[in-house]
């Protein structure tokens with residue numbers, strides 16, 4: 423039975439209640455941005471269209487940088503002989519992060535408005551987690567004003583941890599799910615079994631590539647087992663069939679990432695995303711495959727207009 427290693431975004435797939443919230447939020451953002459030419463122009467700027475560069479990744483550097491600085495200054499405050507000076511600077515860093523979060527949220531919202539399915543679900547989780555971080559930092563600023571410095575520092579530290587989790591989800595959105603990456607790079611295989619080739623054409627230890635839909639699938643027969651995984655390396659698309667095979671492992675020919683063929687797990691970098699695996703069925707002299715995990719986490723094809 424084929425297995426599939428799970429990513430952080432796969433875990434979010436187990437939270438279907440997010441869809442309802444995501445759908446109603448997206449309906450609202452679509453209604454706002456699509457209201458007239460002026461609102462469309464605003465969205466264009468938030469997407470970074472006139473600059474020909476996405477703005478969200480650039481702007482998130484402000485709260486992340488400010489709050490990281492705040493964390494360091496908070497630590498220094500607890501150790502300093504004259505803590506008041508460090509305290510003032512730490513408070514300013516927390517406030518700057520809160521101000522800088524506003525354009526980050528707006529640009530992120532504009533980018534998320536055009537996502538679908540799994541991307542949309544992970545995107546709303548990303549924004550909710552970052553919203554929690556923001557709340558902790560807002561509370562921290564309030565506590566700083568009330569001179570409750572111990573609690574304020576605690577809120578900032580928790581906020582920092584939550585923000586880090588939000589950042590990891592943001593990374594999943596781009597690196598794993600390909601948000602704002604041309605979808606042609608990420609075709610999606612059919613969910614049902616697809617007949618790929620005759621059993622006789624798959625010889626022991628001789629990798630073969632065959633297409634399930636538009637997805638090139640790497641097949642390898644090893645004794646009783648037939649491994650089937652996506653043929654493109656998730657790091658930068660290297661053709662795995664041209665790599666080196668060792669037992670149930672394959673090395674990418676381009677930058678040497680290694681993967682387990684049983685469940686797709688990355689075993690050596692630079693790749694950090696599992697290969698998608700396929701369930702294999704051999705019957706009547708033919709080899710058929712379908713995605714192991716009901717096509718979870720395959721970045722979705724664009725929705726029909």
Ligand code: FES
Nearest residue numbers: 655658660674677
């Ligand atoms: S493309 Fe495979 S390791 Fe870089």
